[in-house]
Amino acid sequence: MAQIAESGGGDHGKKGKKRAKKGSTHVDMTPMVDLAFLLLTFFVLTSTFSKPKVMPLNYPAKVPDGEKVDAPKINNAATFILADDKVYYYRGEFYSKSQPGKDGPTELEEANFGSGENSVRKLLASWNDYVIKNKAILEQKLDKKQIADTTFKRKLDDLTKKPEAVKVLIKTDDKALCKSFIDLVDELKIANVGVIAPTDLSPGEKELLKEKN
């Protein structure tokens, strides 16, 4: 099968005596195979297997114009500020220099998106220790079929809203790129932070940021 048919038209072979050609069912498959491989190559190279994924993020509802809402007191808050190509953070509430808190005015610390010292991942893992530990316990229970899938989800949701769980505010500078924003949200999801609120920089924070640059 599939061999190249020898041309039978020539005058080679035995002289004179012409044998009746044996009925051969060989079909020359070469062109078909060529085409098959061409198509194969095409589809292999063009097909994309990974469908794009989406990362859900809930934004806080907008306050209607004219209404004034005081910033809610958040316990165990952490604020990340994305500037240019740097990430800064501080814990707890913001205290300006003129009105310092009991630990003095707020200072911005620098973090990075690596996985080593001072990386966002390490920081979040230590801050959100409570949630991560309890999630592991819940996961064990889920594995042992002690709790249902829906219960697991609900409990995890409750867990991230507890006072012990860290809540994160994200503020961005004018020059921050979307990449760093998504990276940060990604890190927060890795660390099981449930409450994420992207908000605007306050004037005090803007000043602190200016000093840093």
Add this chain to the structure above:
Amino acid sequence: MPKIKMPKGTPSIDMTPMVDLAFLLVTFFMLTASFRTAEPVTVETPSSISDKIIPENVLMVTLDKDGRVFFNLSDPEARKEMLNDMLGKYKVSLNQEQVEEFSFMSTFGCTMQELPAYMKTEAAKRAGFPTKGIPTDSTNNELLDWISFAAKAAGNTGRTAFEAAKAKGADPKMEDFKPKFILRVDSKTLYKDAATVIDVFRDLNLNNLNFVTSAEAIPVN
């Protein structure tokens, strides 16, 4: 003298199994391949660990790295309804053919004034159409209108689809048929530009957004 016969001609190899396999693979790739429709912008999305696949009924705003805004609505039926609402509001007219074509297009981005010229441009050349994208400034916020009309239209078609699924005897969840709001940003887009678009969504009280990301492995601790 006895003659020793030498094998003449080409040695034949049985190619059948190879051909079988080749066709099997061709069939597989043909059936699994999903073709991307031509997009007027190329966007390199950031990556995340999220494994949620992009839903069906979506309303997508795309921002390229220069901050130009593009828009897409997945459902053709809803697109037509949305376009008619927009044409009525901005007093721009398109012919029937163009409306038909619009309903099957994907992402687009131009002002309402540019729309007739944009539709006249050949599909393949639309990527080079000179435009600043859909305006989002407060004096001429076309994006807000696109989104609100699209949300209304997609909500309607979603409800129809939900009812149709219910009539078939399935037990569908309304949540699955509601339009989802997707934001596709380039890695190099300024967050400030994305925030403008996000504010438009928030003005319409649409606070649950989704960012398109490419998949990334979950880090092991």
